[in-house]
Amino acid sequence: MVGLLGLNGAGKTTTLRILACDLLPSSGRVHVDGFDVVDDPHEVRARIGYLPDRPPLYEEMTVRAYLHFAARLRGMDDAAATGRVPETLELTQLQDVAGDPITSLSHGFKQRVGIAQAIIHRPRLLVLDEPISGLDPVQIVEMRELLRSLKGEHTIVLSSHILSEISETCDRILVIRNGEIGAQGTPEELSTKLLTGVRVELTVRSAEGERARGILRGVDGVSAVEAVAGVDAQGELTLRVDAGRDVRPELCAALVGEGVGILELKRSERELESVFLRLAAPAEGDAPAPRRPQAKAAAKPAPARREDAREDAPKAKDAPGEAVHDNQEDET
Numbered sequence: 001m002v003g004l005l006g007l008n009g010a011g012k013t014t015t016l017r018i019l020a021c022d023l024l025p026s027s028g029r030v031h032v033d034g035f036d037v038v039d040d041p042h043e044v045r046a047r048i049g050y051l052p053d054r055p056p057l058y059e060e061m062t063v064r065a066y067l068h069f070a071a072r073l074r075g076m077d078d079a080a081a082t083g084r085v086p087e088t089l090e091l092t093q094l095q096d097v098a099g100d101p102i103t104s105l106s107h108g109f110k111q112r113v114g115i116a117q118a119i120i121h122r123p124r125l126l127v128l129d130e131p132i133s134g135l136d137p138v139q140i141v142e143m144r145e146l147l148r149s150l151k152g153e154h155t156i157v158l159s160s161h162i163l164s165e166i167s168e169t170c171d172r173i174l175v176i177r178n179g180e181i182g183a184q185g186t187p188e189e190l191s192t193k194l195l196t197g198v199r200v201e202l203t204v205r206s207a208e209g210e211r212a213r214g215i216l217r218g219v220d221g222v223s224a225v226e227a228v229a230g231v232d233a234q235g236e237l238t239l240r241v242d243a244g245r246d247v248r249p250e251l252c253a254a255l256v257g258e259g260v261g262i263l264e265l266k267r268s269e270r271e272l273e274s275v276f277l278r279l280a281a282p283a284e285g286d287a288p289a290p291r292r293p294q295a296k297a298a299a300k301p302a303p304a305r306r307e308d309a310r311e312d313a314p315k316a317k318d319a320p321g322e323a324v325h326d327n328q329e330d331e332t
Contacts, residue, residue: 001147001148001151001155001156001157001158001169001170001171001172002155002156002157002158002170002171002172002173002174003158003159003160003166003169003170003172003173003174004016004157004158004159004160004173004174004176005159005160005161005163005166005173005174005175005176006159006175006176006177007177010176010177010178010179011176011178011179011180012129012159012176013053013129013159014179015176016050016052016127016128016129016157016159017052018030018037019032019037019048019125019127019157020045020048020050020052020127021037021041021044021045021048022050022052024038025037025038032044032047032048032125033047033124033125035047046074046075046121046123047123047124047125048123048124048125048126048127049117049118049119049120049121049123049125049126049127049154050118050126050127051114051115051117051118051126051127051128051129051131052129053129053130053133055110055111055113055114055117056114056117057102057110057113057114057117058102059101059102059103060101060102060103061101061102062098062099062100062101062102063089063094063097063098063099063100063102063105063113063116064085064089064098064099066102066113066117067085067088067089067113067116067117067120068081068082068085070116070117070120071084071085071120071121074120074121075121076120076121081120084120084121084122085120088116088119088120089116091116091119091149091150092112092113092115092116092119092146093112093142093146094109094112094113094116097109107134107135107139108135108136108139108142108143111131111134111135111139111143112143112146114131115128115131115146115150119150119154122153123154124154124155125154125155125156125157126150126154126155126156126157126158127157127158128147128156128157128158128159129158129159130158130159130160130161131143131147131158131160132144132160132162132165133160133161140162140165144165144168144169147169148169158170167187167267171186172184172185172186173185173186173187173190175190187267188246188267198242198243198244198245198246198247198267199240199241199242199243199267199268200240200241200243200247200248200251200265200266200267200268201228201238201239201240201241201264201265201266201267201268202216202238202239202240202241202251202255202262202264202265203236203237203238203239203262203263203264203265204236204237204239204255204260204261204262204263205235205236205237205261205263206231206235206236206237207235208260208261209227209231209237209239211258211260212237212239212255212260213225213239215254215255215258215260216239216241216251216254216255218254219243219247219250219251219254220247220250221243221244221245221247221250222241222242222243222247222251223242223243223244224240224241224242225239225240225241225242226239226240227239227240228240236263238264240268248265251265252265
């Protein structure tokens with residue numbers, strides 16, 4: 001599972017749309033499983049499951065009927081689609097709402113239906129644009145588990161703005177900046193490379209706080225140990241440990257060996273935020289991202305290239321529709 005991280009406008013969605021043959025690249029070459037997205041788009045689409053940022057749902061249909069419809073669109077015959085739908089419902093935990101109209105479902109269930117239509121034909125590659133966007137904390141946990149369960153059968157490329165989720169879910173991260181890969185690697189590799197160290201947060205009982213500090217300072221590679229805040233209402237104390245490398249196994253072994261109970265151990269989220277902001281922010285000297293001009297009140301004449309391509313193009317009465325089409329093409 002590979003995650004794309006980047007600021008708004010960096011190019012994450014554009015990249016995913018090109019992979020899914022939903023947008024033609026203006027330059028360069030993209031190959032999926034040996035097939036070119038421009039020359040062989042149907043071959044590429046047959047190997048891909050795609051969930052855009054807005055799931056492509058027909059909300060008046062029931063979940064079961066929609067998935068059967070999606071399977072048929074993917075080229076499966078009626079018998080194969082009928083057999084595959086129950087498997088997909090079970091995999092995405094949609095059995096209880098299979099007969100419900102999609103419009104009656106919560107946002108979290110609609111996201112599940114979106115993923116279900118993307119995997120109905122067992123694609124080799126899943127392309128997911130912000131699959132966790134808009135979910136509540138419980139739904140985020142459920143979606144995380146669902147995505148992890150799909151890794152065995154599919155390669156997954158997804159985008160997300162939620163740093164903690166993408167770091168926990170993805171095996172590798174690509175940081176996109178101005179349409180280019182600014183950095184890539186595991187969260188640990190990016191943190192170590194950029195911050196020349198690792199920051200860990202470790203929670204213990206407050207009664208063992210001082211003893212834990214002394215033990216942690218004695219671990220090879222640890223440069224600093226300090227409390228993140230005071231003792232909380234549950235009588236717990238969180239310590240922040242700075243080290244030159246990932247020393248989590250050594251920290252655990254040292255504390256457990258001295259009889260100190262560990263309530264929680266994790267990489268610091270602030271460390272991830274710092275890495276992301278430094279990698280994703282435009283570098284000094286980078287040209288700003290181009291901005292599309294605002295629409296004018298008066299319609300502009302159609303460019304010569306479009307007149308050449310369409311000699312019988314509609315004239316004045318169709319100008320508004322033509323203007324919209326030109327804007328869409330320019331955006332592409």
